[in-house]
Amino acid sequence: MSFALAADQPGDTNVHETRAAHPKKNESPAIPEDRGILSPDQAQTATGHFDLDSPEWSLNRELSWLAFNRRVLAEARDERNPLLERINFLAIIGSNLDEFFMKRIGGLKQQVGARVKLLSTDGRTPQQQIDECYEVIRELLDQQQRLETEVLGLLARENIHIRRYADLNRRQQEDMDRYFHDNIYPLLTPQGMDPAHPFPFISNLSLNLLVATRHKEGEHSYLSRIKIPAGAGIPRLVRVEARRHVYVFFEDIVANNLDAVFPGMVVESCTRFRVTRNAITNRLMDQAVDLLVMIESALRERKFAEIVRLEVDADMIPHHRIMLASQLRLDSRKDVFAVDGIMAKCDLRELVAIERPGLHYPAHMPVDHPKISQDAPNIFHLIREEGPFLLQHPYQSFTATVERFLKEASVDPKVMVIKMTLYRTSANSQIIEYLLDAARNGKQVAVVVELMARFDESANIHWATHLEQAGIHVTYGVVGLKTHSKVIFVVRRDHDGLMRYAHIGTGNYNAVTARLYSDLGLLTSDADIGKDLTEFFNFLTLGYAPQRRYKKLLPSPNYLKKVFLGKIARELEHQSKGRGGLIQCKVNALTDTDVIRALYQASQAGVHIDLIVRDSCLLRPGIKGLSENIRVIAIAGRFLEHSRIYYFKNGGAEEYFIGSADLMQRNLDRRVEVVAPVETPALRAELRGILNLQLADRRGAWDMQGDGSYVQRRPQPDGEQRSAQEILIELNRKKLADEQKVMKRQRRIPKRKKS
Structure with missing residues (x-):
């Protein structure tokens, strides 16, 4: 007795419909100038035609997330990807759908069972959402099955x-x-x-x-x-x-x-x-x-x-x-x-x-950060004297930066205090070992462990118990709020007094996902950020007194959303005064209705808005008079896009932020998040480079349409064929090589004798 491995029909080349989008040759992919931007008078007239509270201006969250899986399926179908990587994308779809049923369908079924009458933001009942999701899922499964037949046949040829x-x-x-x-x-x-x-x-x-x-x-x-x-x-x-x-x-x-x-x-x-x-x-x-x-x-x-x-x-x-x-x-x-x-x-x-190099992506090894030399004996000296540093994972090594930061803190005799948030970590975590070492070495160590990290609860209970047994002060955050922020905070007694150092990131402290997810981190000794983190961790370990003052950090809840809405309104004001409003955001999801409303209003006023949204996006771009000044793209590729970047032109006084928060109600209202400013010109230039590369990507990018569908971009025959991710791999290798050449030349130059 045996089981069918695949359907009998041959592979269907139309597993996922993609419509090629070919922009004009002279169009700027980063910040287009000819997008039909409305004048303030036109915007005021257009505003009257749209009830921004109407469900028709919101897409459905569940269906939007399933659209993300269509893009994953397209990667499995794409013959430009190596064969075993296409198999991996098929496996990812299977895992994603398992989680979708456990979390999203499970939640909707609970609402149906409880006879919840509340409609989603797009006006659907829980049962309607289940029915429509099932229709899309069955279509996805049918396409996945046909593709399975095709790739198994290709595997046999290999x-x-x-x-x-x-x-x-x-x-x-x-x-x-x-x-x-x-x-x-x-x-x-x-x-x-x-x-x-x-x-x-x-x-x-x-x-x-x-x-x-x-x-x-x-x-x-x-x-x-x-x-x-x-x-x-x-x-x-x-x-x-x-x-x-x-x-x-x-x-x-x-x-x-x-x-x-x-x-x-x-x-x-x-x-x-x-x-x-x-x-x-x-x-x-x-x-x-x-x-x-x-x-x-x-x-x-x-x-x-x-x-x-x-x-x-x-x-x-x-x-x-x-x-x-x-x-x-x-x-x-x-x-x-x-x-x-x-x-x-x-x-x-x-x-x-299976180790078959020709069937995988070219081997990728994260390179060292060009400014964080392995020869430098003390990372804190580097941060204080040459920092801050922007970290780009998986292009740059997580081990040689984040883990090194914590490792040196655990043994440095001048380090007195280490505090951090822990949402998810890997099974054999060096992060945990360094925290334990710090406690053994007499440091004051406090860790905020999020016990409710979905599907990691058991592992986090294990780590929390393990840390407590070593004498580490473990807390579980604030009742009713998930602690989703990614922060390490170190207090060190330097030669001129106490100095505060920090890592603030967009991704989990997980060495495995740091090689698979695209994330950012900031290593800094900024005094104001250090003071803000002192307040932030006091809030987490006390569990109450949320009304704290922050000079630079934007934490949630209660603060981040208000600030973001204010910054969107400020861009609208700049636009109305002829200074040209521009907002660019790179996030995993955009589902918060207040933020979407504010972006619609800004677009109606003529503000240009670029959104790079990996999966769920409920905003409808490109609708005349409402969102024609908004474009939304999604990036799919070798690495899972996970970083969050926020940019506001601010009339020329530009602002850049990175952090753990997506533009979702849960992140802004029900989670403890941290978003930090990036103020150094060199680091801002790095973020600008990432944004421009992704907005210009014609290999891994998809353009979202007003109806929630996506059109896959295709490279021009004489244009760049590589994805933004491939270019970033090469750029980071080149930056390291260039820095090493500079260092080599400097070592050759003899020191001048003092006269």
Whole structure:
């Protein structure tokens, strides 16, 4: 017995429709001058035609996020990407959709169950959103399946094969049978389903076999469930031969050795199924007596949470499908998704580990920051005398900058205090080790651990307990607010008194994602920022008294949103006085209705607005009289765009900011975020370069349309063929090489003798 790996039809080249956009040759990709900017009088007239509170001027958040996955699918389809990287994008879509069902569909189903009547900003009920999402998801899955067929065929041409057990030769089957008895059979726990054996508990995202058997001479069928073991080094794809890349799925080996599991029985059918559970819990944080205990309890509850999706093999017997849906309390017509091919495509990432350089992106190793020399004995001297420094990950090394900053702080005898926020970190975290070293070395260490970082709660509880046992002062932030900021704060006794040093970033303190996500960081000893961080951490560790004064930092909640809205209004005023308003933002998401309204108003007044938004964007660009002065692009590529940059022209007195906050209500109103100004001309020039490169990108950029769809850009035949990410890799290598040449020349110049 085996499973279909892919649909029989050949690959469809129209997996994702892309409409090429070709701007005029003379058009400036960074700041166009001929965008039909409205005069103030025209804007006033146009304003009267638009009710900015109307749902029609907002797109749907869930559908916008699914559009992001269309762009990921396009990367999987794009023949310009190496083959194993295309496989990786297919796996990412699978993982993304799993999370979408757990978080977004789960939340919407809770609203339906609670009979919530509140409409989304675009005027849809929770049930309408579910129905429309399901329609888009089924289309996405169909396209993903067709693409799976195509790329598996291309893999076979490269001598990488995923085979059905039935297609293996006799020797290979015998090898897999031995593998089953030695490595799989002891792990299996078949569970019957009859009056003496109630329907078993099905864990979230587990892969299962539904097996129907009968006695050889009997007619009555028995149903059983076998959970396919996962984790702890158990591969989903089992390699058939040591010297060749031939693989067979774990569950296919099990399905073809069921005679050992059900001796003396006839196996009538064997099909796969998989469930997705809601990850949203209803715990009230402000009523928690002990947040740690509450989160641990919520994690236990999540294991038994409501099931929101059932995936089944397309050839599952109809009454088996109906039975499963009934037992799992699902609508068999809506909540069941038939899979004709690989189930749990996220596991395809196992193939991505195959070492075939020609099938991967060119090797990328983050370079050292050109100004942070490994030869320099003390990073604090560097920051004080030559800083501040802007860090660009993954182009520049996380280890040689952020980890080095914390490592040196942990052993430097002059460092007295280390404070930091911790949202997510890697499994084998050097960050944690350096914090522990600091505590052992007598430093005062305080860490704000966010226990409610979705899907990282268990890991963060572990780290919090580990840190507390070492004598580190651990707090969980402010009740009712997630601490999403990315800050390390160090107090050091320098020769002239206490000095405050800081790292403020856009990404998590995670060495793994620092090589996969595009993020920024600021290493600074700015006195005002240091004073602001003193207030900021007092707010976090006290858990109350939020009315604090900040001179440079823009924290949320209560402060950041007001400041941003004020800066948008200021650009409108500059525009009205003929000074030309310009706003440019690079964020992961734009969903806050107050910010969107303010941007619409600024556009109506003639302010030019460039938005680089990775995934969800509810603003509708390019609508005459409303948003024709707004353009929105999205970047998809090798690295996940994760940095946040905010720019305001301010009548020529330009302002640049970076930080952890997106333009979402949750970030601005319900999370503790930090956004910091970048004031040094050289660092501002770096940010300007990043913005200009991404706005000009014709390889990885998509232009958003007013209806929420996206058009993929295409390079001109005689134009730049590389993406902004590829150019940034090269630019950072070149900057390091140029700096090393300068340093080499300086070492050769003899020092002049004093007269």
